[in-house]
Amino acid sequence: MTYDHDAESLKCPKCGHEDNPSTARKCEICGQPLQKSKPNFLLIGGTIVVLGLGTGAIAFKDQLPFLSGITSGASSPISSFLGLLGNNQVSDRLSRGDKLLFPELVTPAKEAGAVAFAAGDFATALTQFESSLQEQRNDPEARIYLNNAKVGTNPSFTLAAVVPIAESPNPALEILRGVAQAQEEMVAAGIPVQVLIADDANEADLAVQVAKALVADPSVIAVLGHGSSDPSVAAAPIYTSGQLPMIAPTSTSTDLTQLAKGEDGVNYIFRTIPNDQFTGTALARYALTTMGKKNAVVFFNPQNSYSQSLKDAFVSTFNLEGGSISQEVDLSQGNPAETVATATGDLIVLLPNSDTFEPAVAVVKANQKKLPILAGDAFYRIESLQQAGAELEGAILSVPWHGQASPNAEFVSTSTALWGGLVNWRTALAYDVGQVFRSAQTQANLTPSGDPSLRSAFAQALAQSDFQAAGATGTIQFTPSGDRNASVLLLTVQPGSTSGTGFDFAPVK
Numbered sequence: 001m002t003y004d005h006d007a008e009s010l011k012c013p014k015c016g017h018e019d020n021p022s023t024a025r026k027c028e029i030c031g032q033p034l035q036k037s038k039p040n041f042l043l044i045g046g047t048i049v050v051l052g053l054g055t056g057a058i059a060f061k062d063q064l065p066f067l068s069g070i071t072s073g074a075s076s077p078i079s080s081f082l083g084l085l086g087n088n089q090v091s092d093r094l095s096r097g098d099k100l101l102f103p104e105l106v107t108p109a110k111e112a113g114a115v116a117f118a119a120g121d122f123a124t125a126l127t128q129f130e131s132s133l134q135e136q137r138n139d140p141e142a143r144i145y146l147n148n149a150k151v152g153t154n155p156s157f158t159l160a161a162v163v164p165i166a167e168s169p170n171p172a173l174e175i176l177r178g179v180a181q182a183q184e185e186m187v188a189a190g191i192p193v194q195v196l197i198a199d200d201a202n203e204a205d206l207a208v209q210v211a212k213a214l215v216a217d218p219s220v221i222a223v224l225g226h227g228s229s230d231p232s233v234a235a236a237p238i239y240t241s242g243q244l245p246m247i248a249p250t251s252t253s254t255d256l257t258q259l260a261k262g263e264d265g266v267n268y269i270f271r272t273i274p275n276d277q278f279t280g281t282a283l284a285r286y287a288l289t290t291m292g293k294k295n296a297v298v299f300f301n302p303q304n305s306y307s308q309s310l311k312d313a314f315v316s317t318f319n320l321e322g323g324s325i326s327q328e329v330d331l332s333q334g335n336p337a338e339t340v341a342t343a344t345g346d347l348i349v350l351l352p353n354s355d356t357f358e359p360a361v362a363v364v365k366a367n368q369k370k371l372p373i374l375a376g377d378a379f380y381r382i383e384s385l386q387q388a389g390a391e392l393e394g395a396i397l398s399v400p401w402h403g404q405a406s407p408n409a410e411f412v413s414t415s416t417a418l419w420g421g422l423v424n425w426r427t428a429l430a431y432d433v434g435q436v437f438r439s440a441q442t443q444a445n446l447t448p449s450g451d452p453s454l455r456s457a458f459a460q461a462l463a464q465s466d467f468q469a470a471g472a473t474g475t476i477q478f479t480p481s482g483d484r485n486a487s488v489l490l491l492t493v494q495p496g497s498t499s500g501t502g503f504d505f506a507p508v509k
Contacts, residue, residue: 090209093165093199096158097125097145101165101199102173105139107132113145122152138419140176141197147180147187148194155448156192159183159437160214161430162225162235164202168354171227172199174426175249177419178472179224181427182434184418191438192448196220200231202354207231208238215242218452222247224433228354229253229306240268243452245459247436249429252276252377253309257481268459270482272432272471276306279398280313282488283349283374286396288323291372293347299329299336299363304353307331310376311351331356337366350375357383364388364395372396380425380491382499389503392493396508399489401425401473405507411472422498432471436462439469439476 092099098118100106113128129146133139144161161179163172179195186193198214200207207226214220215238222245226232232251239246240262248256248271257275261267287293296318300311315325326345329336331352336359340348348371352360357378364373365388373395380399384392403412403422411431415423437458440446444461446454461467462478469476477485489507496504 097148122149125149140180143180144195151192156194157221157448158194158219160196160220160223162198164227165199166201175430178427178430182431204234207235211235211238236269247433253305267482272429273400274486276309277313281317283398284317294323295345296347296349297327297343297345298349300351301332301356307353331359337362340366348373364391385501385503395493397491401428407474408472428472435469435471
């Protein structure tokens, strides 16, 4: 994309990206409305570096228990700006190590590593990525590229990891930490695996384009992704028609369960996280049997597949087993917090997606602990404790994993040592995708040949009734639909010192 430097352009107030006023009104990077400005590339690039440094320092300090913050690193303003600017084509959103996809994580050594990687100088790339990790130990992008450089031009498998970098960089980093840890263990064990990182910006349309690009790449044997349910549901048919297995670590919508198999009769869609039916059922039964609550007010987003799916699962179980829903409130419309004052139920159930998290927090604050609260895993984030820890005290959340209740203590200790802090559920479930890949490769005796038939063989291995893998979250087995056959975990919010907010998530005893 080119600009007339003397003409007035539109600038994103959030990330600093600029576009031509005749062709764009929303930022193509983060979706924010654009504002008029005179372009100043050096200023924007410098601002990105400052914001990256500040965000990283704050995130690492305040979010250490969940290790979800972007870390800091010195970088040139021009390179940081161009890193954001270049992400407008699908090819610019894919990297094995030749491009840096997280502008806030750029260091001089990492830039040098990417240049060397692009030139095929893997020895230099390896050295530079190692040097960058000395500055930023919890940078999974650098660690993945480091391991890709170790594999180099040797015959290898390629696992594509699709994450929402442009829209949700912290969750993307959380997922990639699990990917990087699993890859490092495989490479150390002699299993040559390269990881291709892809950014779908959490957009369904872009996810489809990324999926088509991955299907067209014969070296890709499987896909880890996508980061949330809407892009996963949109991309899944592309993978199925291309006979490319997709294993979702964090997409829970039951819509994935209902997708058709491939023309060859093979299922190509799997996930390592329990679907929303497990979560909704667990919350409903806890409300009815443990809390003795029979009348719920449910807040959700009907425009989002995950939120709608979780609401349907909760409501169906709650109604079937003796409860009733007094009101369903759309979190995406108006001021849902106003509903709390006139609520007639004895329980508030919060099932937002990421886009409606803030309105859901407003509901928590408006409630002022008058009614007990149940919530989905969208509330399992440091921001919940930072913004409404006191008001959330005693709330019950249904989540897929927590370090204090992990069935795999070795993963907890290893990941803590690797990343310098406790990891969260996204990291654990992404790591599990790597374990699934490793087990399927071993059980099916697959070798890296570049033959596209490996994809189908890999999917068939996962579909075997006796398939299992040992993951961070326990034994991984799949139902015929590709769903994870597992239970969920209930957490409560209580006073504590681990998170640095005065409140912590802790397993319900």
